[in-house]
Amino acid sequence: MSEPLRIESGELTGREILDALQSGRRVVVEAELLGGTHQLSLRHDGETYYCDTPTTLHKHEDEEGMLTCIEKMGYGRIE
Numbered sequence: 633m634s635e636p637l638r639i640e641s642g643e644l645t646g647r648e649i650l651d652a653l654q655s656g657r658r659v660v661v662e663a664e665l666l667g668g669t670h671q672l673s674l675r676h677d678g679e680t681y682y683c684d685t686p687t688t689l690h691k692h693e694d695e696e697g698m699l700t701c702i703e704k705m706g707y708g709r710i711e
Contacts, residue, residue, distance in 0.1 A: 636660045636673075646699045646708035649674065653681065653698070661707045674698075674707070 636658040639649075652659050653676040661672050665686060673684040681698035683690040683705075692698040702708040 638662070641706050642709045644708055645711050646702040647711070649702055649708045650695060650699055654695075663705075663707060672707075674702070 634657055637652050638660045639662070641661055641663040644652075649659055653674060656676075659674040661674060662669060663672060664670075665672070670686045672686065673682075675682045675684075676698075679693075681692040681695070683692070683698070683701055690701060692701060699708075703710050
C-alpha cells in the first residue's frame with residue numbers, strides 16, 4: 633500500500649485529489665474544522681468514495697458526488 637498523500641485544504645484542485653484517489657492513494661487533508669485544525673481522510677475502494685471527518689463518515693457513490701463534496705467543503709481548489 634502506498635503512503636497517503638498529505639495536503640492542506642486548497643493545495644490541490646478537486647480533480648487532482650480525485651486522480652490520487654482513483655490511483656489507489658488515500659488523501660489526508662489538514663483543514664479548519666470546528667474552530668481548529670483537523671485532519672480528515674479521503675479514500676476510494678474502487679466502488680465507493682469516502683470522506684472521513686472528525687465528526688462523520690460521508691459516502692459518495694460516484695466521482696461527481698465526491699468532486700462536489702471536495703469543492704463544497706473547501707478541501708480542493710476550484711479551477
